[in-house]
Amino acid sequence: MTTEGSFIQPAIPRFDGHYDHWSMLMENFLRSKEFWGLVEPGYIEPASDSAIDRTVLDTILKKDTTKDIWDAMKKKFEGNARVKRSHLQALRREFETLEMRIGEGVT
Numbered sequence: 001m002t003t004e005g006s007f008i009q010p011a012i013p014r015f016d017g018h019y020d021h022w023s024m025l026m027e028n029f030l031r032s033k034e035f036w037g038l039v040e041p042g043y044i045e046p047a048s049d050s051a052i053d054r055t056v057l058d059t060i061l062k063k064d065t066t067k068d069i070w071d072a073m074k075k076k077f078e079g080n081a082r083v084k085r086s087h088l089q090a091l092r093r094e095f096e097t098l099e100m101r102i103g104e105g106v107t
Contacts, residue, residue: 010032013025030036052060059076060069 010029013022013029015022027036027039030039056073056076059072063069063072
């Protein structure tokens, strides 16, 4: 029994050998999840091996939860953003004070 305001998640249709029936159910299921746009034209897998670089994978491989993965990546890479931002600010200052010296030409 369901309570008011809750619903039952539809199950993925199981293929039982009757293709016509299954394909109709599966298409309806995929349309309801807004995935049909991937099926109809086809989907070409990107050429890269993984969405996660091997060095990052080594960092998160033995983590049990998504929170643990998130925290491990934050700990390893968060400082990089600060260093990049600092470097960018230094480059910006250098660019702002850039001027042509006597004797320098455009070419």
